[in-house]
Amino acid sequence: MFPNVKFLTSAAEARQLTPDVGREIAFAGRSNAGKSTAINAITGRSGLARVSRTPGRTQLINFFEVGAGERLVDLPGYGYAKVPDKVRARWTALLERYFEERTSLVGLVLIVDGRRGLKEQDVIMLEWALRRGRRVHVLLTKADKLTRSEADRVLRDTRGACGDSGVTVQLFSAHAKQGVEEARGLIAEWLALDHGMN
Numbered sequence: 001m002f003p004n005v006k007f008l009t010s011a012a013e014a015r016q017l018t019p020d021v022g023r024e025i026a027f028a029g030r031s032n033a034g035k036s037t038a039i040n041a042i043t044g045r046s047g048l049a050r051v052s053r054t055p056g057r058t059q060l061i062n063f064f065e066v067g068a069g070e071r072l073v074d075l076p077g078y079g080y081a082k083v084p085d086k087v088r089a090r091w092t093a094l095l096e097r098y099f100e101e102r103t104s105l106v107g108l109v110l111i112v113d114g115r116r117g118l119k120e121q122d123v124i125m126l127e128w129a130l131r132r133g134r135r136v137h138v139l140l141t142k143a144d145k146l147t148r149s150e151a152d153r154v155l156r157d158t159r160g161a162c163g164d165s166g167v168t169v170q171l172f173s174a175h176a177k178q179g180v181e182e183a184r185g186l187i188a189e190w191l192a193l194d195h196g197m198n
């Protein structure tokens with residue numbers, strides 16, 4: 001739990017990012033994958049990141065402080081078909097630059113709908129993070145919607161797709177409170193690491 005979590009600021013462009021000091025962990029995923037719900041469950045604050053019924057609306061990078069110099073970052077969802085090409089291109093550039101330049105970024109929590117599995121854009125995010133030495137952990141969400149064998153299969157397939165990259169994968173359900181402690185523990189561990197980038 002992160003009982004002292006508080007909203008810091010939103011950024012629509014690179015110059016609005018919070019100062020690049022301390023440590024932060026980014027959350028990314030396709031629109032509707034369950035990112036806001038996962039952030040709320042992990043922090044233990046139900047209203048923190050809004051759970052949207054209209055995917056693709058949140059086009060901002062939202063920063064939350066969980067401790068002194070420690071942040072969780074809610075990146076805009078991707079994969080939403082109705083976003084105009086120009087908007088999409090601008091966001092791709094901002095996110096790529098964020099992953100390229102952000103020295104306080106220790107790791108990426110990639111939110112993937114367990115019913116869909118890893119998609120091309122998820123792999124792109126994962127590769128942007130890995131390229132600059134960040135840790136990556138995948139949450140396969142909505143596990144409560146999967147049968148045991150479906151859950152086993154998506155876990156195995158996702159781990160297989162990640163190969164020996166060091167990426168870790170777990171099943172997660174905010175609704176069934178499955179895997180929440182595991183995700184929290186990992187985040188606390190990443191925030192405590194001396195990653196030597198700044």
Ligand SMILES: Nc1nc2c(ncn2[C@@H]2O[C@H](COP(=O)(O)OP(=O)(O)O)[C@@H](O)[C@H]2O)c(=O)[nH]1
Nearest residue numbers: 031032033034035036037051052142173174175
């Ligand atoms: N069954 C189930 N539904 C979930 C879970 N997490 C999120 N959802 C639903 O998935 C939809 C999208 O969730 P949201 O957190 O807004 O996704 P985001 O667009 O990635 O931020 C909402 O209707 C949520 O209620 C879960 O663990 N189980």
Ligand SMILES: [Mg+2]
Nearest residue numbers: 035036050052
């Ligand atoms: Mg959201």
